[in-house]
Amino acid sequence: MLARRDIPPTAIRLLVLDAMMQAKQSVSLADLDNMLDTVDKSTIYRTLTLFLGHHLIHSIDDGTGSFKYAVCGDTCSCDVADLHTHFHCECCNRTFCFTNLPAPMVKLPEGFTIESINYVLKGICPECAARKG
Numbered sequence: 001m002l003a004r005r006d007i008p009p010t011a012i013r014l015l016v017l018d019a020m021m022q023a024k025q026s027v028s029l030a031d032l033d034n035m036l037d038t039v040d041k042s043t044i045y046r047t048l049t050l051f052l053g054h055h056l057i058h059s060i061d062d063g064t065g066s067f068k069y070a071v072c073g074d075t076c077s078c079d080v081a082d083l084h085t086h087f088h089c090e091c092c093n094r095t096f097c098f099t100n101l102p103a104p105m106v107k108l109p110e111g112f113t114i115e116s117i118n119y120v121l122k123g124i125c126p127e128c129a130a131r132k133g
């Protein structure tokens with residue numbers, strides 16, 4: 001996966017990518033810091049910045065004040081057409097990628113060009129709904 005995005009593999013990069021792929025939802029820098037005891041936070045941050053630059057991962061501003069990060073699909077180039085719906089559970093605070101639900105397009109007034117879309121829905125995830133009964 002690193003090779004496909006022209007990122008030279010290092011032990012740290014493999015660790016960070018592996019941790020992100022094992023998480024079922026997007027992760028914050030603090031989440032990764034907790035998951036990877038052996039790697040210091042600034043190294044994780046630099047790795048994330050590198051991954052972002054190569055479109056291996058994308059960032060999500062879910063309104064919580066800390067960005068979340070998730071691994072991109074193989075064909076994703078982080079163009080507007082690749083942008084998808086995110087869902088933030090207000091109960092457990094997790095943010096999910098719905099990669100098969102493209103962000104809806106709106107028709108803008110003439111002269112305006114879309115460069116990115118931050119489409120985050122908020123609510124309760126199935127696990128929290130079940131817990132609440």
Ligand SMILES: [Zn+2]
Nearest residue numbers: 089092125128
């Ligand atoms: Zn939840």
Ligand SMILES: [Zn+2]
Nearest residue numbers: 070086097098
């Ligand atoms: Zn996503």
